[in-house]
Amino acid sequence: MPLAGAGLIEYAGIEPSDALKRLNTPSEGLSEEEVLRRLKEQGYNVFAKKSELNIFSELLSHFKSPLIIILLFASGISAYLGEIVDAVIIGTLILVSVALDFFEEHNAGESVKKLISSVKATATVIRGSQKIEIKASDICTGDLIFLSSGNLVPADARIISARDFFVNQSALTGESFPCEKTEAKVPLQNTPLSELTNIIFAGTNVISGSATAVVVRTGGKTEFGGIASSLSRAPEKSEFELGITSFGYLVMRIMLFLVLFIFLFNSIVNNRVLESFMFAVAIAVGLTPELLPMIMSVTMARGSLNMAGKGVIVKKLASIPNFGSMDVLCTDKTGTITEDRIELVRYTDVSGRDSERVLQCAYLNSFHQTGIKNPLDEAVLNFRRTPIDSYRKVDEIPFDFFRKRMSIVVADRKWHLMITKGAPEEVFKCCTAYRCNSRLLPFNMKAHKNATEQYHDLSAQGYRVLAIATKRLSRKKKTYSREDESGLELQGFVAFFDPAKRGIRNVLPQLSEIGVEIKIITGDNELVTEKVCREIGLSVKGILLGEEIDALTDDALRERVERTTIFARFSPDEKNRVIHALKSNGHVVGYMGDGINDAPSLKASDVGISVNNAVDVAKEYADIVLTHKSLRVLNEGILEGRKAFGNTMKYIMIGLSSNFGNMFSAAGAILFLPFLPMLPVQILLNNFIYDFSQVTIPTDSVDYEWTKQPKRWNLRFIKRFMYVFGPISSMFDFLTFFLLFSVLRVSASAFQTGWFIESLATQTLVIHVIRTKKLPFIESTASKFLLISTALCVALGWIIPYTRLGAFFGFEPLPAGIVAMLAAIVVTYLVAIEITKRLFYRKNEF
CATH class of the missing domain: 3.40.50.1000 (HAD superfamily/HAD-like)
Incomplete structure (x- = not known):
């Protein structure tokens, strides 16, 4: 885990006195005048703030999506054509979608401020040989800081002196165990962040002990500040957002081509410029998937509620x-x-067998020590309550960095017992014997090698290992020193682990x-x-x-x-x-x-x-x-996400298979018809009823097969789907055109009515075929709300021509024979789509 910059490593590799010299820091600390000069030159100990948009600019930034631009265009065209209801509906869908995104992202944008405020604290500095408490933001490079248990480290700093100093830096480095920090220099090499034992980092906290350190980096130059800086940059687009953007551009290109083709051809060939323009923009509105933002928002909101109930x-x-x-x-x-959370997981003798004696000695040591209460001692004490009433404490030899061990002395009825706990390699140095199966054996080179192998084996398994050794003493002394830590009997090891x-x-x-x-x-x-x-x-x-x-x-x-x-x-x-x-x-x-x-x-x-x-x-x-x-x-939660994505894709694939096909048909019809295949206002009505039928898609279930594997945006699949299913829809439209115009030779109004009800039925009912790979209605059935909405909308569309409202839209009632013919076309279309779907999915997977 190499550092981002070399500055800290350079300071870690020199003596404390040299670090002070390099920073021009006297041993009594900086003077107030020098501090002011450095703050003016280097800036305060705060993280650089990102440039913030005002709330209005932030709101406008949500209108940059190609899909939103298309919808705005469609809404404007609808208003221009006098279709105020359509314009209001599309505009409302845009505003709701944008508002949801805006409020979500605006609230999330407050996180950088929380990051910055999380380290707003006071700090103790040494200036003019005096310890004073100041705001952490007033610390400068070269300041001497004093830290003790419970303090938050205010800046990246080099340890000058330390006593039993342990720091919790798990939030920054990911280490489970507290890290001991000392003033000793470390080798100048590609040393990982977690192994810079003489460097402390802003945002970490002191567990125990005390230390004096000289500040090397402040504000945005610290490791913590670098993270804050990266968080203030613009977020990267996710897979879903990139997919939506790509789909928006695809729709925009298709719509632009069709609109220009229809307008130019109809204007030049038929010399009907205004009518051609109105028809072309109506086609544009019909092509626009204006419900997509709403479908996505409702689908995802529904998924969010389901996930919240499961703790997500x-x-x-x-x-x-x-x-x-x-x-x-x-x-x-x-x-x-x-x-x-550190737990005691092993307590073994030198041969690797579980040993109650080792556990009792470890418990006595952790219980009676008054120095550093670190998580390892807490793990020992929390593991199991061990009877120790027959022992009383006599003395304690505290832990220090050079010995890497600590000892307590307890008394029983006959003897004093010294119990030493610490780094195995240091404890081994004090041992002359070891105990195995109740036998006391000499700790010779072979025994030392075996104990070292046992220690390394435990370490290789990912455990943090301490050695336990004892020494029986006469009851003559009341105080003990480091010199008494000799001639010890190695009892075994205790091993710790952060469990899953x-x-x-x-x-x-x-x-x-x-x-x-x-x-x-x-x-x-x-x-x-x-x-x-x-x-x-x-x-x-x-x-x-x-x-x-x-x-x-x-x-x-x-x-x-x-x-x-x-x-x-x-x-x-x-x-x-x-x-x-x-x-x-x-x-x-x-x-x-x-x-x-x-x-x-x-x-x-x-x-x-x-x-x-x-x-x-x-x-x-x-x-x-x-x-x-x-x-x-x-x-x-993942399965819920796949269901939400599945329902979103249903709306897109339905639009590509039928809605787009109908619009392609309209473009083709102008090549041979002497009149428009459908009036602009009829296209908008068709589009409105169709959209209403799809509002219930978020309530639909998703087949289990869809959720078994990850699904993602696949624009190539979407294009293939459109190239296969769009033309099928157009084929049936052209069949309708042929029968109405060439065979039955109906009037323009009847033709427009016939295609209106046929196109509405095909693009609305195809959802039941496209929504599943299975046989619809038999192996997989839509939700009751989707069944009701599609049935009602098709019925409404087929009834309108027989009402006064139909006359207003330019429709003409059709004879029963023509209606039956159109119904047969619709059924045949759905059967054709089902057959094509099965063939398509043999060679194509989403």
């Missing part, structure tokens, strides 16, 4: 179809698939079954991550370390990500490279995380997912938040 809160409606299209889920480890969340092992097979692959991208090390994968049953195809990614080109990375499951020691920028590589390979990528360092990845992914115990910033930048600790709802 949807913050951005457009993320629902992305959720369903997702085929790769990248997830952070700590706090997302693990509990972010409950239920996640059951979720993975479900996700795999519905076509979602899991990849883990974490700042933690690969051993711990691989152990978690074993715990949850996730098969590991390959491992990539952060230090390796810089050597990979974008093309090489795109190839590597396909055969990698674990991405370990990764920085936020490196996580984003992986997400972009997966997206460029054609995947719809979800990212699940809970920390500050996950926010950029949540934003870069097609759908960002967070969990109930995430930091506020992660929740704000997530599109979806899981409120239940169980991740079982993740599977249910």
